[in-house]
Amino acid sequence: MSTPATAHPDPVADAQWAAATRGAIAESDAALAARFDDNGDIDRLLAARAQQVDAVLREAWSHCLPQDAALSLFAVGGYGRGELFPQSDIDLLVFGEAGAQADHADALARFFTLLWDAGLPIGHAVRSAEDCTRAALDDVTVLTALLEARMLVADLDAAAHLANAISPALIWPARDYFAAKREEQRARHARFGDTADNLEPNIKEGPGGLRDLHTLRWVALRIIGTWDPDSLMAIGQLGADEFATLERERRVLARLRFGLHLIAGKREERLRFDYQKLLAARLGHVDNADNLAVEQMMQGFYRAAARILRIGDRLLQRFEEQLEGEGEPQPLDELFELRRGYLTARDAQWPRDMDELFALFAAWGGNDAVRGLHSRTARALAEALGRIPAYFEATPELRQRFMRLLRGPQPVATVSRMARLGVLGRWIPAFFQVSGRMQFDLFHVFTVDQHTLAVMKNLASFASGEADERFALAHQVWPRLRKPELLLLAGLFHDIAKGRGGDHSELGAVDAREFCEAHELSEGDTALVAWLVRQHLLMSVTAQKQDIADPEVIHRFATLVADRERLDNLYLLTCADIAGTSPKLWNAWKDRLMADLYTATRLALRRGLENPVAADERSEETRAEARATLTAFGSSDAEVDALFARMPQIGFERSRPDQIAWQAASLRDVAIGAGCVRARPVSGDEGALEVFVHSPDRDGLFAAIVATLDRAGLAIQQARVLDGPHAMVFDSFEVVPADTRHNPHAEDVEQRLSAALSGSLDGIRPTRRTQPRHLRHFRIAAQIGFDAVAGGQAGRTMLSLVCNDRPGLLADVAQVLRQQHLRVHDARIATFGERAEDVFQITDQHDQALDETQQQALREALLACLDGEKQ
Known part of the structure; x- marks a missing residue:
């Protein structure tokens, strides 16, 4: 029961009311939650909660304010609409003139205190009509909240008075309000x-x-x-x-x-x-x-x-x-015109057939003056969606109309418009199936359909003719494409089979072949599109998980690719795919990897697959280019020979000439048997560094280097560990900042590593960090595999590790390898969202491959580490 307002409020009674009300609200909310779980109608639930709060507010008002108070109470904002979510703010307006506000200031304070004590998240304003006008004029969001004012304790006169205070004749006329809300929406989006x-x-x-x-x-x-x-x-x-x-x-x-x-x-x-x-x-x-x-x-x-x-x-x-107004029409052709820049069908009965519908997108793509689709035509298009056949049910003429769109101006923009307006999902039912489909991981930051459109947008940027520093070769490769529309089709279909079970690349290739055959593409063109869809991950996996400096890796990859046309298309699709997966995924290191693999494969194809590059030939070419660089900076042939003699032979097979020259130059002032650390920025990749460690070999060295780099806030993308003459190691690391807000300088990294490696390595341990929030929700069962290393590195064991990524993971893994008395000779570090996929070439302390007993011991130690147990 409500207690009448009194001049002398009773704090005890108020506290009892607040406590009882808090309990009643909790009980009511629990009942609403039960109705929600029982699939109760959402609008009734929202209205019921608003009505429950209405009753509490009216009771509190009568408890605190006299009936003759010249004040009114309105619900505003979302609460004013009569919908109230479980944790939403309850926005109120106390409306009345300044004198009435002053007369009842204590009562209002008591009113709001009661509501807060009852647990209601109240947001309130106490304003006169003039106050409302002034506040709304200054802030359009205030006006917006007042537009939905609903009477709680008020009469029609008060409501009319409030409406007059914010009327368009006084403030924010309709045109200004519309412009403000459009701009507000654009900024919010x-x-x-x-x-x-x-x-x-x-x-x-x-x-x-x-x-x-x-x-x-x-x-x-x-x-x-x-x-x-x-x-x-x-x-x-x-x-x-x-x-x-x-x-x-x-x-x-x-x-x-x-x-x-x-x-x-x-x-x-x-x-x-x-x-x-x-x-x-x-x-x-x-x-x-x-x-x-x-x-x-x-x-x-x-x-x-x-x-x-x-x-x-x-x-x-x-x-x-x-x-x-609509403005004067500007005819474009017999079917379409522009009205205020919006593309409009001239025929009120448009579209009379599907050919006219496809003609809309042709007209749109061919006219840069189009601002968008006229609302009337957009609605006609929406109403016609049900009449659009799937491509396999369409006439041959309509299929050719679609292909002309792909071959016409702005094909990617056209496909994106068709997707946004629902046309593409009707034409290609498989695309509708992946529309809005998310993958519950951190690698794919967009839904499948939006990722597909992002990939195609990247492909369109390659066709622009304007160089993009993010992609070293893309704008050179694109002009060589025989039929660019084939690559666009591959981009459209590369992920179209996601979520069906099975290998999406294989299933997507089947879809792509059926589509191409239905659209009467030649067998050669059809085979290219299907191959690209089937192999769209091949280049990425090869570059990121294998040593592309190894001629055998290049030869195997070139054999799979087989010809230059496939290579050109696959390179462009791979770059567009990686860059379209996540804005953070593409960087200068990946760009260089793809460009190096493309260039090496192109050379292998030019030489002929029957003439693979021999390791000694690769080595001599690297020596010659590195020598030329060193002599250009003043080194004599004798000095170069002496420096090269201190370096591992395999380095000339696996490293770039500029790396060899840089490392050799680093040894000039270093005595034989002494160590040095050098770091240099990676061109085109802000914050990325290449780190070279030349040091006497000793157990635990790799783990100590990794732990030190981790402590310096650097994440390792690639590591190469080579054994050189005089029991010295030549370790190279590609590192990037773990936190892009912190970019360590090359000199700082050199000093930290030099200091860490100058003494005992026993005290260098990985830093323990809290796992970031977003990683805790993605659990991957660790996968640990062992394989023999083939080719020139026989006698080593390939360790592959797939597990959840986390800060310090590589440092922890390196520590386990150290504790197992194992040596690391090569490492490739790949992270895909929450998923780490790392590959190491390792041996025991006698440089022998691991036997089954050693492999099992390492497996158990890694699993214990990944489960968080102390090593």
């Missing part, structure tokens, strides 16, 4: 990379999120004066199908947000990894053979966001037309 397809998307603020729906509502309220769907449909601003779709997707997002608040127990709007699996289970999703429960849930979100974005763009354009 930009904060999230202009895509909803992020690994941890924001349900409320991100592109296609609930805030985009709210924006449509606010703009309609300001421009037209209503968000009532019947009224909007009556004046042609909203289609019944559009409204139904928006409502359906709103409920999808609302249910996700409600559940997220329940699981997080706080006001959380991001679908963070911490909550994704829990939320998927709470929503009833179940893992199946091809699709994890969390991936099913996230695909539902991404598809809902895409539809909201698509329809929202159309509605905002209609609101703009309401303000600006």
Whole structure:
């Protein structure tokens, strides 16, 4: 029961009321959570919580304010819409003139204190009409919150007074408000990379999120004066199908947000990894053979966001037309015209057939003046989606029309538009299956469809003719392509079979072949596209996991590639694929790896596969180029001969000439048997260093170097450990900053390593670090394999390790190898999101391959280390 307001409040009674109210709210929230878990209607749940809080607020108001107080209470913002999520703020406006505010200041303070003590997250403002006008004029978000004011303790006169205070005639006329909200939306989208397809998307603020729906509502309220769907449909601003779709997707997002608040127990709007699996289970999703429960849930979100974005763009354009008019038409051809820069079908019955629909994209791609698609034409296109046949059901003429789009101007932009508007998923059903499909890992930061479009966008950049410093050779290779559309098709199909089970490369190659045959490509062209899809990972795996300085590796790779056309296309596809997987994945080191493999393979193909490069030939070429560099800087032939004699022969086979010259120059002032450490920046890769360690060989040296580099904040990408004359080692490391905010200088690295290696190595241990939050949610069963090393390195054992990445992993592994009295001769370090895939060439302390007993002991020690046990 409510207690009447009194001039002398009773603190004890207030505390009892707050405690009782807090308990009642908790009990009610628990009941709502149970209804949610029982698949209760989300709109009723949101309304029920708002109504529950309404009752509490009215009771508290009557408890603190006299009935004749000249003040009114309004719900504003989301609460004003009558929807309240479990952890949402409760925004209030106390509306009244300054005198009334002053008269009841103590009562209002008591009112808000009661609500806070009752556990309600209140956000409030106390304003007069003039205050509301001034605040809304200064900040459009204040106006937006007031647009949705709902009476709690107020009458119609107060509501009208508030409405007048923020009317378009007084502040923020419709045109200005629309421009402000459009700019606000653009800035908000930009904060999230202009895509909803992020690994941890924001349900409320991100592109296609609930805030985009709210924006449509606010703009309609300001421009037209209503968000009532019947009224909007009556004046042609909203289609019944559009409204139904928006409502359906709103409920999808609302249910996700409600559940997220329940699981997080706080006001959380991001679908963070911490909550994704829990939320998927709470929503009833179940893992199946091809699709994890969390991936099913996230695909539902991404598809809902895409539809909201698509329809929202159309509605905002209609609101703009309401303000600006359509403008004079500018004919383009017999089918299309421009209206205020928007591409518009001239025929009200467009499209009369699917050829006209494809003609739309041809006209769009061929005219740079097009701002976008006119809302009326966009709606006609949406209504025609159901009539678009899958390519295998289409006429030969329509298939050729599609191929002409790929061969025409801006083919990648055209494909991206077709994907965004839902056309591509109809034409290629397999593409629809991967639309919005996420992979629950940290390697793939985009959904499959968005990754595919990013890959094709990278391919388009290669065709631009403008050099890009990120890609050393791409812009030189692209002009040599015989038919660029074949590479675009390979990019379109390379991941199209993700999520079906089985090898997506093999399954995708089958899809690509069927598509090419249906579109009447020649057998040679079809075979090229299918081969590229099947082998799209070949170059990346070869470059990152094998020693591409080894002529045998190059010969094997060249044999698989077989000809120059395949090599050109595969190189471009590989660069575009890696760079399109994650913005952080492509760097100068990977660019150099791919360029070196491409160049070496091109040479091997030019020589002929029957004439592989011999190791001694490679060695002599490297010697000659390194000698030329050293003599150019003043070294005599005799000095060069003396320096080369101190270096391992295999280094001339496996290193670049500039590396040999740099290392040799480092030995000039170093006595035989003495060590040195040198570091230099890697060209084109900010923060990356090449580190050279020349030192007397001793057990534990590799582990000590790795631990020191780790302590210096450097992550190792590649390591080569060579044994030289006089019991000296020649260790080379490619390192990058583990934290891009911290770029150690080459001189600092030289000093730290020199100091660490000058004394005993026994005290150098890896640093223990806390595992980052995002890595804790991805568990990979460790895989440890042993193989004999073939070729010139026979007598060594190849250790392959696949496991969860974490800070200091390589240092810990090196420490285990040291404790097992093993020597490291080569290492290739690859990280794919949360997944580390490292390869080492190792021997025992007598430089012999490991026997089965040694392999088993190493396996057990590594597993214990990876499980966190002390070594």
